[in-house]
Amino acid sequence: xxxxxxxxxxxxxxxxxxxxxxxxxxxxxxxxxxxxxxxxxxxxxxxxxxxxxxxxxxxxxxxxxxxxxxxxxxxxxxxxxxxxxxxxxxxxxxxxxxxxxxxxxxxxxxxxxxxxxxxxxxxxxxxxxxxxxxxxxxxxxxxxxxxxxxxxxxxxxxxxxxxxxxxxxxxxxxxxxxxxxxxxxxxxxxxxxxxxxxxxxxxxxxxxxxxxxxxxxxxxxxxxxxxxxxxxxxxxxxxxxxxxxxxxxxxxxxxxxxxxxxxxxxxxxxxxxxxxxxxxxxxxxxxxxxxxxxxxxxxxxxxxxxxxxxxxxxxxxxxxxxxxxxxxxxxxxxxxxxxxxxxxxxxxxxxxxxxxxxxxxxxxxxxxxxxxxxxxxxxxxxxxxxxxxxxxxxxxxxxxxxxxxxxxxxxxxxxxxxxxxxxxxxxxxxxxxxxxxxxxxx
Numbered sequence: 001x002x003x004x005x006x007x008x009x010x011x012x013x014x015x016x017x018x019x020x021x022x023x024x025x026x027x028x029x030x031x032x033x034x035x036x037x038x039x040x041x042x043x044x045x046x047x048x049x050x051x052x053x054x055x056x057x058x059x060x061x062x063x064x065x066x067x068x069x070x071x072x073x074x075x076x077x078x079x080x081x082x083x084x085x086x087x088x089x090x091x092x093x094x095x096x097x098x099x100x101x102x103x104x105x106x107x108x109x110x111x112x113x114x115x116x117x118x119x120x121x122x123x124x125x126x127x128x129x130x131x132x133x134x135x136x137x138x139x140x141x142x143x144x145x146x147x148x149x150x151x152x153x154x155x156x157x158x159x160x161x162x163x164x165x166x167x168x169x170x171x172x173x174x175x176x177x178x179x180x181x182x183x184x185x186x187x188x189x190x191x192x193x194x195x196x197x198x199x200x201x202x203x204x205x206x207x208x209x210x211x212x213x214x215x216x217x218x219x220x221x222x223x224x225x226x227x228x229x230x231x232x233x234x235x236x237x238x239x240x241x242x243x244x245x246x247x248x249x250x251x252x253x254x255x256x257x258x259x260x261x262x263x264x265x266x267x268x269x270x271x272x273x274x275x276x277x278x279x280x281x282x283x284x285x286x287x288x289x290x291x292x293x294x295x296x297x298x299x300x301x302x303x304x305x306x307x308x309x310x311x312x313x314x315x316x317x318x319x320x321x322x323x324x325x326x327x328x329x330x331x332x333x334x335x336x337x338x339x340x341x342x343x344x345x346x347x348x349x350x351x352x353x354x355x356x357x358x359x360x361x362x363x364x365x366x367x368x369x370x371x372x373x374x375x376x377x378x379x380x381x382x383x384x385x386x387x388x389x390x391x392x393x394x395x396x397x398x399x400x401x402x403x404x405x406x407x408x409x410x411x412x413x414x415x416x417x418x419x420x421x422x423x424x425x426x427x428x429x430x431x432x433x434x435x436x437x438x439x440x441x442x
Contacts (some may be wrong), residue, residue: 019222035158037197040166047170064398071390073125078384081130089210098201101127106194109187144229153307156360163296171289259386261421268414280344295352327354332415
């Protein structure tokens with residue numbers, strides 16, 4: 001990370017270019033690490049499931065409901081968390097969120113009954129609710145609309161990074177502690193994977209900067225350039241008078257519906273990926289962990305490149321719909337028993353590319369419509385409603401698995417929602433996003 005401003009002469013020559021390079025190098029690693037830790041703690045239950053269900057005598061339906069109830073807490077506390085961030089600043093609020101959820105995630109190791117499992121997941125959702133919408137709001141403080149495709153793409157690299165690191169790590173922990181007495185392998189999984197979140201939260205508290213005007217590590221010329229870009233990008237936005245105007249704004253509901261369909265795919269992939277790989281013929285938990293990293297590794301560069309091309313062309317909806325539709329088809333086919341491990345992983349890789357690229361591309365659409373406090377509430381509202389998919393998706397797949405005796409029906413159901421999202425994005429009233437993007441890139 002940068003240590004301080006560059007010389008005044010260099011900054012005067014091209015303050016805009018140097019400013020965004022500094023912002024990227026100083027803030028984005030923290031942002032990516034934060035989301036990576038959050039995602040590992042959110043979905044490591046998918047690996048814990050491989051051992052936990054037999055130890056605690058839980059069914060797939062119990063697991064699916066417990067995995068999903070996280071998002072009820074997530075839904076309830078997203079808007080309050082973003083309003084707190086708007087008031088008290090990103091540094092304090094985001095760091096507090098990470099420290100609190102790391103403690104709750106570790107405490108999940110102590111559950112023994114379905115009710116305890118449900119309560120732990122609900123509390124984890126309450127604690128983690130503000131991180132994702134908070135970071136998305138935080139990025140609007142630093143990057144104008146024309147540069148947010150790149151910023152959001154870099155941010156969502158945290159998802160495949162979590163898969164690349166979290167999958168093998170989870171598999172190794174389960175294997176290392178297999179057969180342990182007292183504390184079981186899945187319990188160690190929850191405890192050990194909570195530690196990075198605690199550490200990153202403390203780093204955020206010490207190193208994050210809430211807004212450009214507080215960035216002592218930018219020169220005066222660099223701060224002015226960023227503030228000018230943000231002011232120019234903010235001028236066309238609509239500001240809502242209150243929550244009632246949000247609830248009456250049809251665009252918010254359409255955007256939330258699109259995001260809901262996208263997240264049915266994301267959490268279908270995240271919570272059931274280890275199970276799909278195991279059903280393809282791989283049984284060793286450590287091997288499952290390593291293999292589960294492959295789709296995320298393939299997706300990582302595509303996420304960033306898709307954001308850059310969307311910025312350059314302004315065709316955000318087309319990018320979003322195309323990636324999501326391709327991901328839907330691949331995910332629906334990934335569970336076919338005739339594929340074998342290689343075929344299943346290949347299709348899961350295509351599905352992951354589609355789902356994660358669409359995830360980062362989506363936020364370029366509402367970012368062109370909202371500003372100020374409206375951005376804080378609007379992003380949180382869309383994210384809160386959309387993330388209810390996290391409640392429905394694992395429960396739906398678990399229910400279909402139990403009642404059909406296989407996983408194919410659940411995968412097809414998830415893919416159907418994804419395809420619906422690719423269609424619904426075209427119903428959101430158009431904006432001047434393409435024209436504005438071309439004008440703002442300098």
